Amino acid sequence: xxxxxxxxxxxxxxxxxxxxxxxxxxxxxxxxxxxxxxxxxxxxxxxxxxxxxxxxxxxxxxxxxxxxxxxxxxxxxxxxxxxxxxxxxxxxxxxxxxxxxxxxxxxxxxxxxxxxxxxxxxxxxxxxxxxxxxxxxxxxxxxxxxxxxxxxxxxxxxxxxxxxxxxxxxxxxxxxxxxxxxxxxxxxxxxxxxxx
Amino acid sequence: xxxxxxxxxxxxxxxxxxxxxxxxxxxxxxxxxxxxxxxxxxxxxxxxxxxxxxxxxxxxxxxxxxxxxxxxxxxxxxxxxxxxxxxxxxxxxxxxxxxxxxxxxxxxxxxxxxxxxxxxxxxxxxxxxxxxxxxxxxxxxxxxxxxxxxxxxxxxxxxxxxxxxxxxxxxxxxxxxxxxxxxxxxxxxxxxxxxx
DNA sequence: TCCTGACTTGACACGATGTAAAGTTGACAT
DNA sequence: ATGTCAACTTTACATCGTGTCAAGTCAGGA
Numbered sequence: 523x524x525x526x527x528x529x530x531x532x533x534x535x536x537x538x539x540x541x542x543x544x545x546x547x548x549x550x551x552x553x554x555x556x557x558x559x560x561x562x563x564x565x566x567x568x569x570x571x572x573x574x575x576x577x578x579x580x581x582x583x584x585x586x587x588x589x590x591x592x593x594x595x596x597x598x599x600x601x602x603x604x605x606x607x608x609x610x611x612x613x614x615x616x617x618x619x620x621x622x623x624x625x626x627x628x629x630x631x632x633x634x635x636x637x638x639x640x641x642x643x644x645x646x647x648x649x650x651x652x653x654x655x656x657x658x659x660x661x662x663x664x665x666x667x668x669x670x671x672x673x674x675x676x677x678x679x680x681x682x683x684x685x686x687x688x689x690x691x692x693x694x695x696x697x698x699x700x701x702x703x704x705x706x707x708x709x710x711x712x713x714x715x716x717x718x
Numbered sequence: 719x720x721x722x723x724x725x726x727x728x729x730x731x732x733x734x735x736x737x738x739x740x741x742x743x744x745x746x747x748x749x750x751x752x753x754x755x756x757x758x759x760x761x762x763x764x765x766x767x768x769x770x771x772x773x774x775x776x777x778x779x780x781x782x783x784x785x786x787x788x789x790x791x792x793x794x795x796x797x798x799x800x801x802x803x804x805x806x807x808x809x810x811x812x813x814x815x816x817x818x819x820x821x822x823x824x825x826x827x828x829x830x831x832x833x834x835x836x837x838x839x840x841x842x843x844x845x846x847x848x849x850x851x852x853x854x855x856x857x858x859x860x861x862x863x864x865x866x867x868x869x870x871x872x873x874x875x876x877x878x879x880x881x882x883x884x885x886x887x888x889x890x891x892x893x894x895x896x897x898x899x900x901x902x903x904x905x906x907x908x909x910x911x912x913x914x
Numbered sequence: 915t916c917c918t919g920a921c922t923t924g925a926c927a928c929g930a931t932g933t934a935a936a937g938t939t940g941a942c943a944t
Numbered sequence: 945a946t947g948t949c950a951a952c953t954t955t956a957c958a959t960c961g962t963g964t965c966a967a968g969t970c971a972g973g974a
Contacts (some may be wrong), residue, residue: 530920548830551961564924567963617743630829633822634744677891678901686882705874712908726951747930758953763932 526690531569534557538576548630580643581624588620594652603660608707610656615703618688625685653679667716673704675714727765729755731779739819744826774837777820784816790848799856804903806852811899814884821881849875863912871910
């Protein structure tokens with residue numbers, strides 16, 4: 523909230539972010555973060571009670587800096603359901619690579635730590651709401667496949683857009699970001715939208 | 719390979735399997751496994767050099783007992799590409815819940831341990847091959863969407879069938895196993911198959 | 915000057931993995 | 945009966961990362 527603090531806290535958050543982006547997830551120790559921030563390990567514990575909370579705070583920090591909410595909200599301004607679906611997929615799909623490092627770290631702790639699970643599922647809930655709105659817009663236009671109800675359609679779209687799928691297609695299969703976004707748009711249409 | 723050993727080893731594998739199924743992934747310690755198997759912790763290390771290798775061995779054991787290869791191979795006997803696609807999705811999709819406990823544990827260690835990553839990616843490679851064969855069968859029938867080449871189509875089908883997506887839809891969204899399999903079949907068709 | 919808050923330093927407890935070494939036990943051959 | 949061998953147990957310990965604790969430094973403000 524406030525911003526005048528002499529930001530050791532911010533330095534720690536930035537360092538965590540940087541390390542999670544460059545190295546692979548779990549080999550980022552508290553001492554690594556401290557070193558990167560040019561601060562003692564204990565100083566980190568002075569600002570964050572434990573590793574999980576630090577990671578969660580880092581994602582929140584990232585969201586703030588990168589303005590997810592703003593980006594996702596922008597897709598709401600589209601007029602037709604189809605345009606809205608496209609806009610949402612584009613906004614979220616292009617956000618994923620920017621947060622992937624941190625997201626992966628949080629994801630990796632899910633089974634280990636309930637707090638991490640909670641944090642991640644909160645964030646995914648926001649995505650789900652975006653999916654739901656897009657689906658409802660489609661439905662209003664009468665373009666939602668009749669065999670799908672809004673809930674099931676939302677589940678499907680939400681699943682399609684999971685970070686894991688982005689990772690699989692881009693990182694594992696080597697697709698470009700554009701190819702990924704285009705494929706997701708096409709897929710979502712085939713999945714949810716009926717003719718005419 | 720052999721089978722006449724007085725199976726302490728098997729007891730350990732069974733115990734690991736059981737614990738991974740009942741509890742949630744990461745809180746299964748070596749000592750828990752030993753206790754469950756009615757054996758000392760050191761006995762476990764006598765049979766498996768470390769935790770990762772034990773988990774990997776457990777998945778192989780599971781595969782053997784449950785006969786994945788046989789099940790996936792069965793889908794090859796289908797005549798048309800469409801039937802083959804359906805059969806493959808059904809075989810794999812219904813296999814997932816049986817191995818999910820162990821799979822999730824292995825999945826959780828992926829970022830931590832390169833051996834776990836390797837083991838999992840080996841197993842997923844087999845699934846990918848099944849996807850590829852189904853896609854090729856479709857292609858031979860002239861039913862593969864013209865805008866997709868076989869590689870991209872395989873990537874998409876492979877991604878669709880990932881364990882993560884099963885988990886999301888069934889565990890997180892509460893879908894039944896049947897609903898999941900049906901949805902995957904329908905989705906795969908819309909994704910890959912062209913009209914006529 | 916003294917106080918306070920932010921940070922450092924160094925030590926330590928804990929839990930889990932993995933290693934090492936000596937002891938027990940039961941089957942089996944001679 | 946004796947000796948041997950393999951499988952397993954018991955106990956102890958090294959290591960690593962997290963998190964806690966307590967004492968010390970240091971700059972800036974009342």
